[in-house]
Amino acid sequence: MPFAESLWGNLVQDLPLLVPVLFLWIVGTLMLWPLGSWLLKSMPKRQWSGITFVVLLVTLVLVFRTPAGQGFSGMFQVDGLTTGFQILAIVAAAITVILSQPQLNALKEQSVEYYALILFSTSGMMLLVGATDLVSLYMALELMALCIYILVGYLREQDRGIEAGIKYFLLGAFSSGLLVYGMSLIFAAAGGKTTNLAALNQALALAPRNAELMIFTGVILVLAGFGFKVAAVPFHMWSPDVYDGAPTPITAFLSTAPKAAALGAFVRLFGTAFNGVHGDWAAPLSFMAAASMILGNIAALRQQSMKRLLAYSSIAHVGYMLLAVLSHDAQAGAQAIWLYMLTYLLMQGGVFAVIIYLQGKGEGERIEDFRGLSKRRPMLAFAMLVFMLSLGGIPPMLGFFAKFYLFKLAIEQGFVTLTVLAFLTSAISAYYYLNVVATMYFKEAPEGEAQPMGSGLSIVVFATCLLVLVGTCLGPWLMDWTARIVLV
Amino acid sequence: MVPMNQVLLVSFLLFSIGVAGVLIRRNALIILMCVELMLNAANLNLIAFARHSGTVAGQAFALLVMGLAAAEVAIGLALVVALYRKKDTVQVDGINLLKG
Amino acid sequence: MSQSVHPFLPVLVLFLAALVVGAAILVISGKILPAFLKPNHPRPEKLTPYECGVPPLQEGARHRYGIQFYLVAMLFILFDVEAAFLLPWAVQYKGHLGTFWPMLSFFGTLLVGYIYVWGRGALEWEC
DSSP: OHHHHHHHHHHHHHHHGGGHHHHHHHHHHHHHHHHHHHHHHHHHHTHHHHHHHHHHHHHHHHHHHHHOOOEEEEEEESSSHHHHHHHHHHHHHHHHHHHHHHHHHHHHHHHHHHHHHHHHHHHHHHHHBOOBBBBHHHHHHHHHHHHHHHHTTOOOOOOHHHHHHHHHHHHHHHHHHHHHHHHHHHHHTTTSOOBBBBHHHHHHHHHHHHHHGHHHHHHHHHHHHHHHHHHHHHGGGGGHHHHHOOOOOHHHHHHHHHHHHHHHHHHIIIITTTTTTTHHHHHHHHHHHHHHHHHHHHHTTTOBBBBHHHHHHHHHHHHHHHHHOSSHHEEEEEEHHHHHHHHHHHHHHHHHHHHHHHTTTOOOOOGGTTTTHHHHHHHHHHHHHHHHHHHOOOOOOOHHHHHHHHHHHHHHOOOOHHHHHHHHHHHHHHHHHHHHHHHHSSSSOSSSSOOOHHHHHHHHHHHHHHHHHHHHHHGHHHHHHHHHHHHH | OHHHHHHHHHHHHHHHHHHHHHHHHOBHHHHHHHHHHHHHHHHHHHHHHHHHHSHEEEEEEEEHHHHHHHHHHHHHHHHHHHHHHHHHHHGGGGSOOOOO | OOTTTTTHHHHHHHHHHHHHHHHHHIIIIIIHHHHHSSSOOHHHHSSSSSSSSSOSSSSSSOOOOOOOHHHHHHHHHHHHHHHHHHHHHHHHOOSSSHHHHHHHHHHHHHHHHHHHHTTTTTTTTTO
């Protein structure tokens, strides 16, 4: 049995590809068990956020040092797409960890498990974007999602927290059921011999005529499963409620990291395995993209709560990014999504830092709470102005360049109608983003003193605002740099 | 040997029962069971076709799906127990604070 | 009518139409209209099995399990199913160290989880 003989040797040989992920696993486990219980007595709980942040920075360095290659019997691959989206996941997790510190302190809910779960979830995302096999893809997706279910329901003493947790869990489990059944149909239609993505593409091309319905059903179910994960329109119902009920730092995490990872896997799966059956999924996916843009932007218009507004606007942003998934050119699509997601991540991190500052103890996330922010905190209001203009894609800002490259790709690929729709809905979105700006600058401030701002939040707001402004100046060259990092 | 069409039919029926259960039933625990039914429909497909083609990739996948389903149930039960402690019910109709 | 259409197709269409119309009537009259028309003021008294009389000692005939059962059941499911991974390996194991070390590392991972559960006191009955 040569396979069994060489299994351990091959595993050891392939391990360098997984060093960052293994590092996260080991540190997360150590935090939970020996170190967690020993150090907890000698150290205040609030230190964990700092430790987790350092761990994530080390992981980032390890990701840059990981060699490109393929391993684990074709299950996992490190290439430009993997590295690029791994960076996104880690940056999002790092921002979340800094944001968690003040909120959890205010609620007196600090615990080691919270940070360990963020680490495990990040490791799931890092596996997900490199998965080149249905088995590893599903495993990584579940590792990511299972940790986030717990994090969403983390504030289990609050009615809204546990509700959001249950809702997200039930819909997430349902979507993973759809996904696995779709995968099993694809596997069956391809002859039941392989689960490798590249091999599946070849096998699907040779599939008999009477398997066409099976392939179609399978592809649609997988599409639905991914639609749930990225909250694209017919499968978006959970998103506003969960964003509303989850702890605010987790909302920031939820709106960036899992979406980035799932979109990366989306591009890889549909660009590799389902490339040959493009006709089966192009029309449903265009429908999803168009519906997400329209419904996300229109529903955001009438929201009073800032978190719900961001939830709906996030649905709309996913709609734009699905345009790039549609592209026949997987590489260009991945690059456009990466750039868009990076800018979105920075703006979203900054906005949530401002919300957490205003929230204080978990209440008051309505748009009205931004009244007169320009008088109380001029710098903060200016940062918020930058984020809002950038999110709306107003021309000189960073968000405009990201959108520009995305739409340019879509036009080049021939999706003219969808791109025009994206332009129109993007114009609608400017209204509700500018509404927040108007509330900050032109409405009277309520009575009361401005509370001091923690150092962590200030750093996030300052750093993201600076990066958005610098990115704005460098806009025209961004795409060339992206092309160097995200080489598929 | 059982023809593959019949396997597909049975797994499709299992899957449909699961989906219908998730959409109709209002008890969180029963919804959880129906999700398991959906996963097992997929397992049936995987195992039958792996056996049909004489390779093991599908069987390994099925084993993995079982393991992950167990993890999912554990987390689901934990959340349901937390819900029960908080609101004294496991009906999903009872969770309606988040709206709009 | 073109030749390609099956002669019984109209019957199928009628059948489907009947199903849809029937379901629509049922849903509208059974679910949608009552939601607007029926009075809905649940009070604690109305929700009890007997509106007047002594309050029931138990909710219906169902017996309530302690919360500890659920905790133990959760842990049991986890370790039980993960142990299922050991079975195919054990059946095929013929002394190859190539498959021994990977399984040992898997088992070590399970062990760490077990110690964590133990250390957090989840195995104590009185929690």
